[in-house]
Amino acid sequence: MAHGRFITLEGGEGAGKSTQARLLAAALEAAGVPVVLTREPGGAPGAEAIRALLLGGSAALLPGTETLLHFAARHEHVGRTIGPALAAGRWVVCDRFTDSTRAYQGFGLGVAAGTIAALDALVGLVPDLTLVLDVPPRTAARRLAGRGNAADRYERLDAAFHARVRAGFRAIAAEAPARCVLIDAAGPVEAVQAAILAAVRARLPAPGLAPAGAGEKKQGGAGGAPP
Numbered sequence: 001m002a003h004g005r006f007i008t009l010e011g012g013e014g015a016g017k018s019t020q021a022r023l024l025a026a027a028l029e030a031a032g033v034p035v036v037l038t039r040e041p042g043g044a045p046g047a048e049a050i051r052a053l054l055l056g057g058s059a060a061l062l063p064g065t066e067t068l069l070h071f072a073a074r075h076e077h078v079g080r081t082i083g084p085a086l087a088a089g090r091w092v093v094c095d096r097f098t099d100s101t102r103a104y105q106g107f108g109l110g111v112a113a114g115t116i117a118a119l120d121a122l123v124g125l126v127p128d129l130t131l132v133l134d135v136p137p138r139t140a141a142r143r144l145a146g147r148g149n150a151a152d153r154y155e156r157l158d159a160a161f162h163a164r165v166r167a168g169f170r171a172i173a174a175e176a177p178a179r180c181v182l183i184d185a186a187g188p189v190e191a192v193q194a195a196i197l198a199a200v201r202a203r204l205p206a207p208g209l210a211p212a213g214a215g216e217k218k219q220g221g222a223g224g225a226p227p
């Protein structure tokens with residue numbers, strides 16, 4: 001059986017990753033591509049337990065501790081969910097992956113790139129395509145305020161941190177153009193979705209994935225592990 005494809009969505013808070021990950025998975029599924037939709041931190045039982053500690057926990061964590069926990073969660077996620085899905089020929093759409101550790105713990109909190117690279121080697125999985133969703137801070141703040149959820153560990157950090165994270169994601173995309181596509185995510189949901197589907201079609205042709213403009217407003221759940 002053919003090996004599946006691994007697509008990640010990345011970006012700062014409120015960039016619209018979860019919304020677009022769901023829409024992309026639905027579009028692929030509608031095209032007859034078997035899809036698993038998942039997220040980080042999380043996506044496997046042990047990884048979800050680590051997520052609760054990372055996002056909900058009130059204990060202060062050193063940047064290196066956070067980095068280790070994100071990679072511990074990722075190791076579970078890849079070993080138990082992503083790896084088996086790809087081996088079974090499914091495509092995996094993942095809301096955040098290793099680039100989030102590079103941007104948040106690396107660019108944001110100052111963890112050395114070499115440390116992150118060493119842990120990445122333990123996980124040993126590189127996405128086939130990474131969509132980096134970029135929005136100005138005011139747009140992101142407006143979207144998050146509209147949602148009204150309680151702020152988690154990262155959402156509570158200051159504007160300077162989030163500016164470093166945004167710059168980090170842009171640098172990651174610029175350094176790996178064969179893997180990454182920077183998506184202007186400031187526009188309406190449908191416009192962002194169209195840009196994402198165009199990037200997927202160009203980079204990872206999937207038989208049956210509708211041409212631009214067709215079926216791009218379709219919504220619905222994709223199969224696989226819920227995010």
Ligand code: T5A
Pocket residue numbers: 011012013014015016017018019020040041055070096097098099100101102104105143144146147152154155185186187188189190192
């Ligand atoms: N983290 C994660 C690390 O520090 N290191 C790591 O290695 C990893 C993997 C995860 C946190 O963990 C950190 C980063 C994060 O802080 P999370 O709860 O999963 O926490 O948070 P996020 O991934 O940031 O998810 P959010 O839900 O906050 O943002 P999204 O997914 O970018 O945005 P989304 O799609 O939920 O949309 C937010 C709101 O905006 C609306 C939506 O309807 C929603 O209300 N919206 C739009 N509105 C207008 N126009 C558009 N185009 C819109 N798109 C969405």
